[in-house]
Amino acid sequence: MNLWKLSVGILAAVKSVWTRGSPFAALTALWPTNEDGKYIIQAEGIRLAFTNHGAALTNLWLNNTHGEEIDIVLGMDDARDYPQQSSNPYLNGVIGRYAGFLSGASYEVDGILYNVTPNAHNGTSLYNGGEKGWGRQTWDIAVHINNSITFVLFDNRWNGFPGIFASCVTHTVTPYEWRIAFGVTPLLKAGPINLSQQVFFNLDGFRPNSSETVLNHKLHLPVAGMRFDVDDRGIPTGDIRSSRERKDFDFWSTSKSIGEEIQKQRSSFDVTYALSHKPFGDKEDDPVAILSSHLSGITMELYTDQDALHVHTWDGGLKLKKDQGEGKVSQHGAISLEMQDWPDAVHHPEWRHRKTIWGMDGLFTRFATYKFLVNGQ
Ligand SMILES: *[C@@H]1O[C@H](CO)[C@@H](O)[C@H](O)[C@H]1NC(C)=O
Ligand SMILES: *[C@@H]1O[C@H](CO)[C@@H](O)[C@H](O)[C@H]1NC(C)=O
Numbered sequence: 563m564n565l566w567k568l569s570v571g572i573l574a575a576v577k578s579v580w581t582r583g584s585p586f587a588a589l590t591a592l593w594p595t596n597e598d599g600k601y602i603i604q605a606e607g608i609r610l611a612f613t614n615h616g617a618a619l620t621n622l623w624l625n626n627t628h629g630e631e632i633d634i635v636l637g638m639d640d641a642r643d644y645p646q647q648s649s650n651p652y653l654n655g656v657i658g659r660y661a662g663f664l665s666g667a668s669y670e671v672d673g674i675l676y677n678v679t680p681n682a683h684n685g686t687s688l689y690n691g692g693e694k695g696w697g698r699q700t701w702d703i704a705v706h707i708n709n710s711i712t713f714v715l716f717d718n719r720w721n722g723f724p725g726i727f728a729s730c731v732t733h734t735v736t737p738y739e740w741r742i743a744f745g746v747t748p749l750l751k752a753g754p755i756n757l758s759q760q761v762f763f764n765l766d767g768f769r770p771n772s773s774e775t776v777l778n779h780k781l782h783l784p785v786a787g788m789r790f791d792v793d794d795r796g797i798p799t800g801d802i803r804s805s806r807e808r809k810d811f812d813f814w815s816t817s818k819s820i821g822e823e824i825q826k827q828r829s830s831f832d833v834t835y836a837l838s839h840k841p842f843g844d845k846e847d848d849p850v851a852i853l854s855s856h857l858s859g860i861t862m863e864l865y866t867d868q869d870a871l872h873v874h875t876w877d878g879g880l881k882l883k884k885d886q887g888e889g890k891v892s893q894h895g896a897i898s899l900e901m902q903d904w905p906d907a908v909h910h911p912e913w914r915h916r917k918t919i920w921g922m923d924g925l926f927t928r929f930a931t932y933k934f935l936v937n938g939q
């Protein structure tokens with residue numbers, strides 16, 4: 563590092579401590595980025611890029627069965643463009659302190675009602691953590707080595723929530739594998755936590771061209787025999803329905819194409835499944851989702867300890883990245899498999915003993931692992 567670069571680095575570090583008030587801010591400014599402002603981690607057969615805005619994944623490169631390197635996630639070319647992105651859903655970033663809707667913009671702990679700052683439903687609900695949710699924040703980077711990166715964030719009473727929540731997300735790659743570990747320590751006050759990282763995939767990397775969708779991808783959800791019922795507005799009612807064998811939304815009994823279900827439903831695919839993990843099984847041993855494309859020869863397996871999975875296809879829009887081709891992503895151009903808690907559990911006390919409030923007695927931890935298999939490798 564030459565003297566000029568060093569002084570620019572030190573100035574950036576001083577400025578970020580000053581403006582963000584985080585002890586890790588100084589460290590963040592010193593980790594190297596590529597020319598697009600992104601942080602790279604890699605292992606055999608896999609390379610990922612991130613931005614610290616929302617701790618979002620920006621690229622995921624693999625070689626397909628023909629040996630061509632493809633980028634299989636939605637995102638933007640330049641990390642500096644992410645802060646301008648204000649639409650929902652968030653583009654592959656962390657959603658917190660509380661993902662989803664918190665209706666009434668309030669919750670109760672030990673008989674005390676806490677009001678938070680609403681940002682949805684005409685000022686009556688809190689959505690995705692609020693106006694300054696974690697997906698809209700600049701995260702700091704505590705550690706960045708060649709195959710791992712750890713993002714940290716100190717939420718100090720943001721969005722009307724009480725207490726300080728110290729959050730840490732670590733991404734690690736090993737050969738053909740990507741692991742996400744979430745950890746949140748609530749300080750001073752207990753409160754609700756629901757963290758999510760919604761990543762949109764297209765296992766063909768939009769080859770041969772941008773009109774490529776995920777309709778020909780095959781999906782298997784071996785432990786997702788039940789799904790959550792929703793009302794006309796898409797809000798979960800608290801009831802659970804079964805996905806009977808060979809009937810609507812059955813992806814547990816066999817693997818089938820996403821297009822086949824979408825054609826049957828004549829709409830987009832937007833379902834939250836309950837995951838029935840094996841009673842005594844190790845959640846690291848059995849995948850909850852298997853997605854594959856015969857075109858690229860790539861199969862992706864998802865493992866998680868979360869109890870629900872929101873499956874959702876992309877509505878369309880967003881420019882492809884330069885390594886993915888020309889044009890815009892079409893409707894059903896990508897799919898996300900969002901691991902999460904049972905939807906709206908905070909408002910369903912009848913789901914006895916589902917933990918929704920975390921205090922200093924219980925560190926919130928969750929994991930997700932994506933394993934990739936490529937035909938002929
Ligand atoms: C794809 O293959 C090329 C050539 O073998 C290799 O240099 C590159 O690192 C591979 N890409 C990934 C993401 O592993
Ligand atoms: C918000 O207010 C507008 C105008 O008063 C109304 O049309 C709309 O239905 C309201 N939306 C909700 C979610 O209450």
Ligand SMILES: *[C@@H]1O[C@H](CO)[C@@H](O)[C@H](O)[C@H]1NC(C)=O
Pocket residue numbers: 604605708709
């Ligand atoms: C990652 O870093 C370690 C330690 O510095 C080094 O031994 C290893 O070769 C590096 N791996 C890659 C893929 O660059």
Ligand SMILES: *[C@@H]1O[C@H](CO)[C@@H](O)[C@H](O)[C@H]1NC(C)=O
Pocket residue numbers: 770771772773774
């Ligand atoms: C994109 O690829 C599809 C499938 O190969 C083909 O039918 C279509 O004509 C192509 N579109 C363009 C604009 O090249």
Ligand SMILES: *[C@@H]1O[C@H](CO)[C@@H](O)[C@H](O)[C@H]1NC(C)=O
Pocket residue numbers: 657660661662663756757758872902903904905906907908
């Ligand atoms: C957690 O967040 C997800 C994603 O936004 C949402 O669908 C789900 O309803 C939330 N869960 C709870 C318990 O609120």
